[in-house]
Amino acid sequence: MQVFVARQPIFNRKNDVIGYELLFRSGYENAYNNIDGNEATLNVIANSFYEFDFKTITDNKKAFINFTEKLINEEIATILPCEHVVIEILENIEPTDEIINACKKLKEQGFTLALDDFVFDKKYNKLIEIIDIIKVDFIITQGYDRKKIFDLLKINSEIKFLAEKVESIEEYNEAMYFGYSYFQGYYFSKPTILTAKSIPTNKHGGLEILKLINNKDFNYNDLEALILKDVGLSFKIIKLINSSAYCLRNQVNSIKYAITFLGEKEIVKWLYVVLLNDLKEKKQDELIRVSLQRAKFCELICNKSIYKEKTFSAYIIGLFSAMDAILNCSMESIIRELNISDEVKEGLMGEENILNIMLKLVISYGRGEWEEANFFAKKIKVGINEISEIYLETLKWVDNIQCD
Structure with missing residues (x-):
C-alpha cells in the first residue's frame, strides 16, 4: 500500500x-x-x-x-x-x-x-x-x-x-x-x-483495539497483546518512538515499554490517528500472515527452549523477518530505523545467534525442509516432535486473529 x-x-x-x-x-x-x-x-x-x-x-x-x-x-x-x-x-x-x-x-x-x-x-x-x-x-x-x-x-x-x-x-x-x-x-x-510503502492494519484487530481504548480502565497488558497481533501496528509503534521526534536512547524491549513511554493519553491519541487512517484500507497481504505466523512460532519455540528470557525478542525477530519483502527495501535500511536489541538486529541480518537459529528453524519447518529444521532444533535443544505441536498451535492462533 x-x-x-x-x-x-x-x-x-x-x-x-x-x-x-x-x-x-x-x-x-x-x-x-x-x-x-x-x-x-x-x-x-x-x-x-x-x-x-x-x-x-x-x-x-x-x-x-x-x-x-x-x-x-x-x-x-x-x-x-x-x-x-x-x-x-x-x-x-x-x-x-x-x-x-x-x-x-x-x-x-x-x-x-x-x-x-x-x-x-x-x-x-x-x-x-x-x-x-x-x-x-x-x-x-x-x-x-x-x-x-x-x-x-x-x-x-x-x-x-x-x-x-x-x-x-x-x-x-x-x-x-x-x-x-x-x-x-x-x-x-x-x-x-x-x-x-505502508503496512496495513488488520481490520478486525484494529476494531478490537478501538473498542478496548474506549474503555477508560483498559489494561496495558490487553493492549500490548492486541498490538502484538498486528504486524503493521507493532512496526509503526516501534518506529514512532524511535523517530527523531522523540530522541529515544534506550532500546525497546517490549511493546508495553513503548506504550508506557508515550503515556496513556498519548498512546490512545496515536492509536486513534493511525487506526482511523488505516481502517479504511481493506487489503491484507499474505506476507503479513507469514510474519505473524513466524512471530508466534518463534515465541512458542523459545518458551520450550532454555532461552525463555528471550521470548519478546524471539517474537519480534519473527514479526519483522519478512519486513524487507513487505516494504520492498533492504533489511539493513529497515533495522537502522528501529531501536531494537542488537541481538534481534544481528539475527535479522543473518548473523548466527540464538534468535537467528530460531528464525531459521521456523522458516525451514514452514517450507517442509525437515533435515534443516531438525538440525536447528537440536542446536537450541528442542525436540522435533514438540515443534509439530507448536506449529499446529501457531496456525490456530493466526487463524483466530482473522486476517482478511
Missing part, C-alpha cells in the same frame, strides 16, 4: 526556507481532492510520523499542519512535538470560547499558532490576541486589503504575516514592500509529493 504526503516550502525575507506546510494527497496527482478535513489531517499526521521520519521530511524545520475544529477540541495536536509544529487554524472554524480556550492551552504548551486564509472579522479579535502568524491568501485578498491587514498589530504587536498563494514576482515584491515576514506559493515552489 502506497501512502503520500505533499510538502510546500515557506520562505522568510532572506529567501531561506523556515518550514513546510504538509498537505494531504491520495496519489501522485498534485491536488487536494476535497475529502473530509478531519480525515485529511489524520492522514497527514499518521503518514508523517509512522511512514516517514518526521524531521527528515521537514528538513528539521517547522511543519505547518491544518487543524479542524474537531481535532483542536479533541487535543490531537498534543501528540506532536510542539517545537517543530505550527497549528494552522482553518478559516471555517468559528472562534467560540471552547476553541479559544483550546488554542490557549496549545499556546501554553509551546505550539506556534497560525490563522489560515484569514479574512478579517471582529469576531476573531480574542483569537488574534494569542495568534503568532496570520496567513493572507493573495488570491482572495486584493489591493490595499493586503496592506490594511497590518492594522491587526494594534491587537497583537507580535503577529507575523505570511503571504500565501503568491504566484508572481509582482505579488512577491508587493508583499515584501508591505512588510510580510513569510512567503508561500507557486511563484516559489509547487508542493512536492513524497511517497512510501
Whole structure:
C-alpha cells in the first residue's frame, strides 16, 4: 500500500526556507481532492510520523499542519512535538470560547499558532490576541486589503504575516514592500509529493483495539497483546518512538515499554490517528500472515527452549523477518530505523545467534525442509516432535486473529 504526503516550502525575507506546510494527497496527482478535513489531517499526521521520519521530511524545520475544529477540541495536536509544529487554524472554524480556550492551552504548551486564509472579522479579535502568524491568501485578498491587514498589530504587536498563494514576482515584491515576514506559493515552489510503502492494519484487530481504548480502565497488558497481533501496528509503534521526534536512547524491549513511554493519553491519541487512517484500507497481504505466523512460532519455540528470557525478542525477530519483502527495501535500511536489541538486529541480518537459529528453524519447518529444521532444533535443544505441536498451535492462533 502506497501512502503520500505533499510538502510546500515557506520562505522568510532572506529567501531561506523556515518550514513546510504538509498537505494531504491520495496519489501522485498534485491536488487536494476535497475529502473530509478531519480525515485529511489524520492522514497527514499518521503518514508523517509512522511512514516517514518526521524531521527528515521537514528538513528539521517547522511543519505547518491544518487543524479542524474537531481535532483542536479533541487535543490531537498534543501528540506532536510542539517545537517543530505550527497549528494552522482553518478559516471555517468559528472562534467560540471552547476553541479559544483550546488554542490557549496549545499556546501554553509551546505550539506556534497560525490563522489560515484569514479574512478579517471582529469576531476573531480574542483569537488574534494569542495568534503568532496570520496567513493572507493573495488570491482572495486584493489591493490595499493586503496592506490594511497590518492594522491587526494594534491587537497583537507580535503577529507575523505570511503571504500565501503568491504566484508572481509582482505579488512577491508587493508583499515584501508591505512588510510580510513569510512567503508561500507557486511563484516559489509547487508542493512536492513524497511517497512510501505502508503496512496495513488488520481490520478486525484494529476494531478490537478501538473498542478496548474506549474503555477508560483498559489494561496495558490487553493492549500490548492486541498490538502484538498486528504486524503493521507493532512496526509503526516501534518506529514512532524511535523517530527523531522523540530522541529515544534506550532500546525497546517490549511493546508495553513503548506504550508506557508515550503515556496513556498519548498512546490512545496515536492509536486513534493511525487506526482511523488505516481502517479504511481493506487489503491484507499474505506476507503479513507469514510474519505473524513466524512471530508466534518463534515465541512458542523459545518458551520450550532454555532461552525463555528471550521470548519478546524471539517474537519480534519473527514479526519483522519478512519486513524487507513487505516494504520492498533492504533489511539493513529497515533495522537502522528501529531501536531494537542488537541481538534481534544481528539475527535479522543473518548473523548466527540464538534468535537467528530460531528464525531459521521456523522458516525451514514452514517450507517442509525437515533435515534443516531438525538440525536447528537440536542446536537450541528442542525436540522435533514438540515443534509439530507448536506449529499446529501457531496456525490456530493466526487463524483466530482473522486476517482478511
